[in-house]
Amino acid sequence: MKPDIKQLTPDNIVDFIGGIFERRGGEEYLGEPVTMAQHMLQGATIAEQNGQSEEIIVGALLHDIGHFTSEFGTYHPDDTEDRHHEDAGAEVLEQFFPSVITDCVRFHVAAKRYLCATKPSYFKRLSAASAHTLELQGGPMTGEEVAAFEENPNLDQIIAVRYLDEAGKRDDMETPDYWHFAPMVQRMVDLHVAGG
Numbered sequence: 001m002k003p004d005i006k007q008l009t010p011d012n013i014v015d016f017i018g019g020i021f022e023r024r025g026g027e028e029y030l031g032e033p034v035t036m037a038q039h040m041l042q043g044a045t046i047a048e049q050n051g052q053s054e055e056i057i058v059g060a061l062l063h064d065i066g067h068f069t070s071e072f073g074t075y076h077p078d079d080t081e082d083r084h085h086e087d088a089g090a091e092v093l094e095q096f097f098p099s100v101i102t103d104c105v106r107f108h109v110a111a112k113r114y115l116c117a118t119k120p121s122y123f124k125r126l127s128a129a130s131a132h133t134l135e136l137q138g139g140p141m142t143g144e145e146v147a148a149f150e151e152n153p154n155l156d157q158i159i160a161v162r163y164l165d166e167a168g169k170r171d172d173m174e175t176p177d178y179w180h181f182a183p184m185v186q187r188m189v190d191l192h193v194a195g196g
Helices: 013-024 036-049 054-062 085-093 099-106 108-118 120-125 128-136 143-149 155-167 178-193
Strands: none
Touching: 013 036, 013 178, 036 054, 036 155, 036 178, 054 099, 054 155, 054 178, 085 099, 085 108, 099 108, 099 155, 108 120, 108 128, 108 143, 108 155
16 A cells, blocks of 8 residues: 655655555556566666766666556646646755755656757657657747756756656666665665755
8 A cells, every 4th residue: 555645755765665666557558669667667777887976876776656647646636737746846946855866856857858858869769659748848948948957956856867768668678676776765865854
């Protein structure tokens, strides 16, 4: 049984997220050749293998957690429009994680639009599904949107997670499970509690 979202605390949020991975991680990921859990675990694993910071590893691990909007109390069966998974995830996580983590979650869709506007070659990296959703998400940013986005103090980490988002779609990649990363997820929570 999943805990009530109102009962989440810094002491149980890591296990709550682990429960989502276990219960829901096998779901299809928007027509990609990987499941939701495989997608997020691949991004985190690639970051870890490349020696990236724990902020980026955890950001990659959690960036799409908002796809499970029913876990976060935001889903309604009568929904007919996108629930903006990036916002759904960030709104729950911001209570427990430093802003760099929640920004990686909240702005990973915007980062796709940003990179398509500022690096035209990035569009070639997009999977067919990602290219399709780009149009639903507003297409490449305008010049004004680019300038505003570049003001984010966590821009470098957000962009790093965006690249990992595209990389984490391999049907032949083995990864550790969520619990391998749980200690660093807890360290990020502890950092936030300590005021970091």
